[in-house]
Amino acid sequence: MKSVFAALVGLILTASAALAQDEAKGLDQVVNEWFAALTGPFVTFIFAPLPFTSFPWIVLWLVIAASIFTVYFGFIQVRGFIHSIRLVKGDYSDPDDAGEVSHFQALATALSGTVGLGNIAGVAVAVGIGGPGATFWMILAGLLGMASKFTECTLGVKYRNEYPDGSVSGGPMYYLQKGFAERGMPGGKFLAVLFAIFCILGALGGGNMFQANQAHAQISGITGEFPGWITGLIFAAVVFAVIVGGIKSIAKVTEKVVPIMGVLYVGVALIILMVNYDQIGWAFGQIFTGAFTGLGVAGGIVGALIQGFKRAAFSNEAGVGSAAIAHSAVRTKEPITEGYVSLLEPFIDTVVICTMTALVIVISGQLVTDPETGLYVLNEAGTAIQTVGDTSGVALTSAAFATGLSWFPYLLAVAVILFAFSTMISWSYYGLKAWTYLFGEGKVSELIFKLIFCVFVVIGAAASLGPVIDFSDAAIFAMAVVNIAGLYVLMPIVKDELASYLGRLKSGEIRKFAH
Amino acid sequence: MALQTDRNVMSSKIVVGLDGSASGERALSYAKSLADKIEVCELIVAFVIEWSPYAFQSAEENAQRHKRREEEIEAAQSRIVIPAVTSLTTDGFVARGIVRHGDVADLLDKIAVDNGADQIVVARSSEGGFVKRVFGTATQSLVMHAHVPVTVVG
Numbered sequence A: 001m002k003s004v005f006a007a008l009v010g011l012i013l014t015a016s017a018a019l020a021q022d023e024a025k026g027l028d029q030v031v032n033e034w035f036a037a038l039t040g041p042f043v044t045f046i047f048a049p050l051p052f053t054s055f056p057w058i059v060l061w062l063v064i065a066a067s068i069f070t071v072y073f074g075f076i077q078v079r080g081f082i083h084s085i086r087l088v089k090g091d092y093s094d095p096d097d098a099g100e101v102s103h104f105q106a107l108a109t110a111l112s113g114t115v116g117l118g119n120i121a122g123v124a125v126a127v128g129i130g131g132p133g134a135t136f137w138m139i140l141a142g143l144l145g146m147a148s149k150f151t152e153c154t155l156g157v158k159y160r161n162e163y164p165d166g167s168v169s170g171g172p173m174y175y176l177q178k179g180f181a182e183r184g185m186p187g188g189k190f191l192a193v194l195f196a197i198f199c200i201l202g203a204l205g206g207g208n209m210f211q212a213n214q215a216h217a218q219i220s221g222i223t224g225e226f227p228g229w230i231t232g233l234i235f236a237a238v239v240f241a242v243i244v245g246g247i248k249s250i251a252k253v254t255e256k257v258v259p260i261m262g263v264l265y266v267g268v269a270l271i272i273l274m275v276n277y278d279q280i281g282w283a284f285g286q287i288f289t290g291a292f293t294g295l296g297v298a299g300g301i302v303g304a305l306i307q308g309f310k311r312a313a314f315s316n317e318a319g320v321g322s323a324a325i326a327h328s329a330v331r332t333k334e335p336i337t338e339g340y341v342s343l344l345e346p347f348i349d350t351v352v353i354c355t356m357t358a359l360v361i362v363i364s365g366q367l368v369t370d371p372e373t374g375l376y377v378l379n380e381a382g383t384a385i386q387t388v389g390d391t392s393g394v395a396l397t398s399a400a401f402a403t404g405l406s407w408f409p410y411l412l413a414v415a416v417i418l419f420a421f422s423t424m425i426s427w428s429y430y431g432l433k434a435w436t437y438l439f440g441e442g443k444v445s446e447l448i449f450k451l452i453f454c455v456f457v458v459i460g461a462a463a464s465l466g467p468v469i470d471f472s473d474a475a476i477f478a479m480a481v482v483n484i485a486g487l488y489v490l491m492p493i494v495k496d497e498l499a500s501y502l503g504r505l506k507s508g509e510i511r512k513f514a515h
Numbered sequence B: 001m002a003l004q005t006d007r008n009v010m011s012s013k014i015v016v017g018l019d020g021s022a023s024g025e026r027a028l029s030y031a032k033s034l035a036d037k038i039e040v041c042e043l044i045v046a047f048v049i050e051w052s053p054y055a056f057q058s059a060e061e062n063a064q065r066h067k068r069r070e071e072e073i074e075a076a077q078s079r080i081v082i083p084a085v086t087s088l089t090t091d092g093f094v095a096r097g098i099v100r101h102g103d104v105a106d107l108l109d110k111i112a113v114d115n116g117a118d119q120i121v122v123a124r125s126s127e128g129g130f131v132k133r134v135f136g137t138a139t140q141s142l143v144m145h146a147h148v149p150v151t152v153v154g
Helices: A002-021 A027-046 A057-072 A081-089 A103-114 A117-130 A133-158 A172-182 A188-223 A228-243 A248-275 A277-296 A300-316 A322-327 A335-342 A344-364 A393-402 A408-439 A443-462 A465-507 B022-037 B059-090 B104-114 B130-135 B138-145
Strands: B012-018 B041-050 B094-102 B119-123 B150-153
Touching: A027 A443, A027 A465, A057 A133, A057 A300, A057 A465, A081 A103, A081 A335, A081 A344, A103 A248, A103 A322, A103 A335, A103 A344, A103 A408, A103 B059, A117 A133, A117 A188, A117 A300, A117 A344, A117 A393, A117 A408, A133 A172, A133 A277, A133 A300, A133 A322, A133 A335, A133 A344, A133 A465, A172 A188, A172 A322, A172 A408, A172 A465, A188 A228, A188 A322, A188 A393, A188 A408, A188 A443, A188 A465, A228 A408, A228 A443, A248 A277, A248 A344, A248 A393, A248 A408, A277 A300, A277 A344, A300 A344, A300 A465, A322 A335, A322 A408, A322 B059, A335 A344, A335 A465, A344 A393, A393 A408, A408 A443, A408 B059, B012 B022, B012 B059, B012 B104, B022 B041, B022 B059, B022 B119, B022 B150, B041 B059, B041 B104, B059 B094, B094 B104, B104 B119, B104 B138, B119 B138, B138 B150
Parallel strands: B012 B041, B012 B119, B041 B094, B119 B150
Antiparallel strands: none
């Protein structure tokens, strides 16, 4: 444990030293070079291709896991969908439990951690590199991922820690340790520690740096270029005020505004799609054709598939284990009900919202095609599809929406900042839970993590998108490596829970409450 | 959560909705005067902690929620409901207290219906900002939707 702690502190010190050494280069450039060099080996390992192919093993790992859970639980995402909605509506909630965290609240909290830049920037990255076909694989990954979420969130509730003061801590760290012990399997504690380390990295990467980076890209896109560390410092100050200073009013405002922004984003996407209703069929055609032919994109079908699965996993976090931390706060008597509720997340996040973003990008005509062949034209480097105005990431989504509503980039800028902020707050909690699992609960320990978290906000805003997105992906996928390995061992426990629950539901022992 | 005195069969029940303010005290006084006029009457002192299952909370708030709920119930019992019930029983009334989380108007009505109460006594809500002026107060909502007669004490 101490070595992990030392490594993380060392990371910060190295960053500070590097920054001090070479101010002449420009702070952003120094941060960028340092960061790319430091994270390179880790990223290379996570995205290493399978032997004799260009297919990253990690993508196959996620696809196989989601498919296995889907089959093992008898397509729970299909047969349990209606029951999930009933649970969220509160049909099965005991009125005497009013005042506890409701299923809806757990779902909304987990969604606020996932709906955000992954849906806006991540989809643009996927479609920009993998073409429209990436959307097909993204939707498929979202549908399969529902079973992964079901599994991990059930376990999150079942094996959480409940403290004498009534507060709770849960997540993969706890179910890996307790669940393995219950099954008499060795290695649970080791996996739990490994998961916690990757969760901290994921919180600092995808849950922090990626958010800060894209928020800066969006702000500078409107105000004009300026150094990223300035945005980083401002963001870090606000995050510091909330997570260290305990200024809840900022978090409260964000919590209220973020759902409104989410609804507004989907609403605007719907309006653009309705206005261009005659192109929706064509856009789906592009998505379907692209999924199986590549339509000339970099990497062909495999490129589309890899991008689709990568960005779906990054967006909905199914199999990653983060949602299990968020859902474990619900005091339900039936852990499986949280599994049911959580399976709606990949559906809302990926199948609905990501697909809408992708459709708008495809319909907007921002992706340049060759008029003669109908195939997409690659950029000079041959790494992505050429776009009108040479945009990528959130800028591409912004430009696509602007073709329908010219004022949308301003709204999107605000939405991105708020989404980024709410995701950071959510991930600061996930990271903190992993941190306290490793180093123990306590004010000093918590403060150290929170300060490190704030430093990484600045680094994230200053670094360029490439290294940040690579590290963010790698860290989050590393969480999935450990989590899924554990889920394979623990899935029979979930199956028993499911069988018991369904039996009692059928017998009428578990019934709806009249509200 | 409930306090119960050991008096005999009741023939009438009145639910008194308290909100911890001085106006709630006026509602309680009025309910006492009503109960005095009825031969056998049980007073049910109800305090509803405003809560919605659809409010957005952070992950940290969720993790602390059970603890906060217990604290809220404890505070409502010790500061409002128990003193009110004790005062009523000391004065010779049959009384018990109920604390619930949820929508104030809905729950006061539900408590009345579930307990077979004949009426609800509440205070006119005196505090209210812009939102309450636009969307109305819990008292207004209760008067509009209650299944039993409601007396609003000014």
